[in-house]
Amino acid sequence: MSVIQATDLTKRYGDTIALDELTLSIPAGVVYGYLGPNGAGKTTTMRILTTLTQPTSGTASINGTPITDRTTVTRQIGYLPESPPLYYNLTASEQLDLAAGLRDLPEEQATARIESLLDRLDLREDADTRISDYSKGMRQKTAFIQAILHEPAVVFLDEPTAGLDPRAARTLREMIVELADEGTTVFLSTHILPVVEEVADTVGVLYEGQLVAEGTPTELTHRAETGGNQTLEEAFLNLTSDESDSVEADEHD
Amino acid sequence: MTETNWMRHSVQLGIVGVRRTIRGLRRNPYRLRLLGISAICGVISFGGMGVLYALLLRTLDAPISIPGSVRLGVSALWVGAVWFFSQRTLLYWRRPKAEAFVLTTVSTRTAAVGMLFTEFFTACLFLVPPTVLLVGVVGYAFLSPVSLLLVPLAVGLFAASAIVVGYTLSFAYLFVAARSRGLANQQGQLIVQFVFLVVVGYLVATILADLPAIWEVTTFAWVPMSWLVDLAVLGTPVTASLGRALAGVTGGVLVIGSGSLVVERLARAYWLTDPGSTTHDGGETTPSSRSHDGGTLAAGISPLVIPEFVGRPTQRVAQMVLLRLRRAPRRLLFLVTIVISLGIYLGVIYVQLDEPLALVPVVCALLFPWFAGAAFGLNPLGDEGSVLPATLTSSISGRQFVRGLMVPGLLYGLPITVLCTFVGSIVGPYSLRVQAGFVVIGGLLTVVAVGLAPAVGMQFPRFSAVTIGRSGGVVPPSMTAIIVYSLVVGLLGCGTVFALLAPASIYEYIAGGVVSVGMMRFSSVVSGLGIGLVVARWSYRAAARQFRRYTLA
Numbered sequence: 001m002s003v004i005q006a007t008d009l010t011k012r013y014g015d016t017i018a019l020d021e022l023t024l025s026i027p028a029g030v031v032y033g034y035l036g037p038n039g040a041g042k043t044t045t046m047r048i049l050t051t052l053t054q055p056t057s058g059t060a061s062i063n064g065t066p067i068t069d070r071t072t073v074t075r076q077i078g079y080l081p082e083s084p085p086l087y088y089n090l091t092a093s094e095q096l097d098l099a100a101g102l103r104d105l106p107e108e109q110a111t112a113r114i115e116s117l118l119d120r121l122d123l124r125e126d127a128d129t130r131i132s133d134y135s136k137g138m139r140q141k142t143a144f145i146q147a148i149l150h151e152p153a154v155v156f157l158d159e160p161t162a163g164l165d166p167r168a169a170r171t172l173r174e175m176i177v178e179l180a181d182e183g184t185t186v187f188l189s190t191h192i193l194p195v196v197e198e199v200a201d202t203v204g205v206l207y208e209g210q211l212v213a214e215g216t217p218t219e220l221t222h223r224a225e226t227g228g229n230q231t232l233e234e235a236f237l238n239l240t241s242d243e244s245d246s247v248e249a250d251e252h253d
Numbered sequence: 254m255t256e257t258n259w260m261r262h263s264v265q266l267g268i269v270g271v272r273r274t275i276r277g278l279r280r281n282p283y284r285l286r287l288l289g290i291s292a293i294c295g296v297i298s299f300g301g302m303g304v305l306y307a308l309l310l311r312t313l314d315a316p317i318s319i320p321g322s323v324r325l326g327v328s329a330l331w332v333g334a335v336w337f338f339s340q341r342t343l344l345y346w347r348r349p350k351a352e353a354f355v356l357t358t359v360s361t362r363t364a365a366v367g368m369l370f371t372e373f374f375t376a377c378l379f380l381v382p383p384t385v386l387l388v389g390v391v392g393y394a395f396l397s398p399v400s401l402l403l404v405p406l407a408v409g410l411f412a413a414s415a416i417v418v419g420y421t422l423s424f425a426y427l428f429v430a431a432r433s434r435g436l437a438n439q440q441g442q443l444i445v446q447f448v449f450l451v452v453v454g455y456l457v458a459t460i461l462a463d464l465p466a467i468w469e470v471t472t473f474a475w476v477p478m479s480w481l482v483d484l485a486v487l488g489t490p491v492t493a494s495l496g497r498a499l500a501g502v503t504g505g506v507l508v509i510g511s512g513s514l515v516v517e518r519l520a521r522a523y524w525l526t527d528p529g530s531t532t533h534d535g536g537e538t539t540p541s542s543r544s545h546d547g548g549t550l551a552a553g554i555s556p557l558v559i560p561e562f563v564g565r566p567t568q569r570v571a572q573m574v575l576l577r578l579r580r581a582p583r584r585l586l587f588l589v590t591i592v593i594s595l596g597i598y599l600g601v602i603y604v605q606l607d608e609p610l611a612l613v614p615v616v617c618a619l620l621f622p623w624f625a626g627a628a629f630g631l632n633p634l635g636d637e638g639s640v641l642p643a644t645l646t647s648s649i650s651g652r653q654f655v656r657g658l659m660v661p662g663l664l665y666g667l668p669i670t671v672l673c674t675f676v677g678s679i680v681g682p683y684s685l686r687v688q689a690g691f692v693v694i695g696g697l698l699t700v701v702a703v704g705l706a707p708a709v710g711m712q713f714p715r716f717s718a719v720t721i722g723r724s725g726g727v728v729p730p731s732m733t734a735i736i737v738y739s740l741v742v743g744l745l746g747c748g749t750v751f752a753l754l755a756p757a758s759i760y761e762y763i764a765g766g767v768v769s770v771g772m773m774r775f776s777s778v779v780s781g782l783g784i785g786l787v788v789a790r791w792s793y794r795a796a797a798r799q800f801r802r803y804t805l806a
Contacts, residue, residue, distance in 0.1 A: 051525075052353065052356055052525070074357050077357060083353075085351040085353040086351055087269065087350060089273045089277060094269075098269055099354070099358060102262050102359050103358060104257070130276075
């Protein structure tokens with residue numbers, strides 16, 4: 001069964017089409033790498049799937065719940081947008097305590113989980129420091145903990161490793177894989193292609209609002225035009241260049 | 254499916270919100286000190302008056318009824334509070350803070366009601382001293398223990414209903430604006446504000462200046478919010494209507510309940526509107542934000558011009574200041590709010606004067622300079638937003654930057670002030686010498702205000718986020734900057750105008766026959782202006798130094 005299901009999702013901003021009949025079907029427990037150049041519609045997709053924006057047309061559901069049912073959907077998702085959604089004049093402990101409280105997590109269980117995640121991401125010592133005094137990476141880690149604190153069925157991550165030092169980035173990649181192993185579906189949008197190559201089970205490539213390719217990283221690299229030992233980066237560039245349109249058109253002809 | 258425990262979650266958000274406000278205050282010692290001084294001054298002055306009234310009331314034997322003017326005052330105060338909170342919504346609370354977190358964690362109802370709780374708790378923070386004072390005065394005057402409960406209840410209902418109605422109006426406006434290009438752009442917003450100003454001005458004029466009115470002052474006895482007065486004085490010798498008091502409570506609760514529901518609906522519709530159709534700061538839609546100005550700053554501000562002789566870096570800063578204002582006139586909203594408040598106050602004075610036109614040149618000579626400085630340079634660092642690091646590391650000197658901030662005020666504010674003050678002084682009942690005095694004061698006070706604003710704005714900047722690099726959108730100047738700037742300009746201006754208009758007897762007393770009254774008056778005005786110019790020069794240098802040494806947090 002698909003945990004994330006989107007059918008013909010379209011989003012228009014005036015005359016601009018941000019998403020053009022996007023159809024996705026993502027099963028449970030996978031890391032779905034969502035790639036696309038700037039302006040391809042990645043953030044719009046995430047905002048629609050997290051209920052923050054309504055689609056112009058089309059339908060989508062999370063774990064079988066239509067995205068129109070915000071209350072039920074938001075219980076099942078965690079979202080880390082590109083800019084960490086934190087109150088800067090709270091400490092990380094306070095912020096996470098608030099997140100746990102708003103989600104009605106049992107207090108003891110929440111405290112234990114917060115402490116274990118703070119430990120895991122090396123934030124324990126700074127947990128009582130105001131977020132305004134944090135580095136970008138520390139904020140990113142705090143926001144990541146906030147997104148997965150309630151053990152959601154689906155986690156949407158927008159550039160989660162941006163601003164992290166190599167050690168923290170590695171920890172985060174490991175945690176993403178662990179989440180998927182435990183059955184969480186991870187919807188991962190990033191420009192850092194090696195991250196996708198390393199952790200993603202399936203990759204979707206979005207270009208001008210349309211899903212132009214989907215498959216495992218290996219499949220995508222093999223499907224690239226020139227064949228041979230391509231990297232995902234080369235495959236991505238190939239798929240999202242204007243020439244790819246004409247090649248596809250030629251193939252259809 | 255509805256969210257369980259939504260009320261508890263809303264209160265939680267409110268508590269976190271007010272905690273953040275308190276921390277923000279504690280991080281801003283200047284503002285904290287100003288608040289402390291204001292609170293102490295308020296308690297001393299109003300407390301003193303209250304004690305005097307209380308002593309008077311205790312001696313009265315005759316029954317006391319609630320005068321119509323008190324109801325009028327309460328109703329007007331409530332309308333003012335609604336306006337204040339609607340402005341706060343438009344400036345700070347269009348969307349929840351940490352929006353992506355809040356909206357994917359709790360329902361929109363919780364988020365919206367959480368905002369209302371945050372605002373209410375914050376209001377309570379500031380209302381505690383006056384409420385304690387009021388309880389003390391009422392309790393002491395009437396020895397009425399029930400006032401300990403009813404006065405805070407009335408104040409709470411007053412504040413909560415004003416907050417809810419203010420938010421309802423703002424979100425209704427935002428909801429419509431998000432679907433209308435005409436209203437979505439910032440000029441549209443300014444027009445709405447202006448229309449409000451005109452309507453409020455007319456209403457004040459009808460009440461105060463005996464213009465054809467659509468109501469009598471006694472009509473305010475029927476405004477539900479004025480019934481909270483009846484509630485506050487229940488159990489005291491003041492004759493109050495129990496029916497009205499109960500209706501006031503019921504009405505207040507109904508307004509709060511139904512208003513919250515409307516706020517939730519409107520906020521949900523607004524928050525989930527296409528974020529691409531209007532920018533978060535209410536700017537224009539993406540397609541129409543494309544510039545057709547020819548690509549240069551000079552073309553962008555046309556037909557206004559900044560002359561070449563000021564030097565290219567200064568010219569560019571000045572052009573940028575004007576362009577920013579043209580593209581985002583919502584920056585002027587904070588001034589509009591102050592002007593409305595001041596206008597109402599001046600309206601009251603105007604109708605009480607035997608020679609009301611005497612007020613016109615005074616207002617022109619004080620208000621126009623204040624506006625000229627505040628409009629362009631009261632938050633220069635915050636206005637730079639995310640560009641600030643680039644500006645600080647550019648080769649522009651502090652003096653060039655500050656001059657650039659001052660040029661628009663001097664180039665456009667100064668002639669307008671001089672012209673308006675000149676016209677105002679002609680219509681006033683003044684001699685030619687005094688008329689000339691007003692024009693000189695207006696002109697030089699503009700120079701002072703324009704020189705002072707950047708220094709105050711740099712000392713008390715406001716950014717849209719803690720990290721300057723993340724700052725974006727329209728950021729009004731900090732309250733501290735507005736207060737400090739207004740105090741200095743106001744004191745210098747009022748002092749000089751007083752020196753110009755003071756009765757001859759005062760000068761005769763001071764001079765003691767040694768110097769002529771005319772000479773004494775002249776030297777007083779010149780001294781006032783001289784002090785102002787010294788302050789302006791010092792401010793200019795201080796701002797330049799501040800810019801050169803400014804480091805990012």
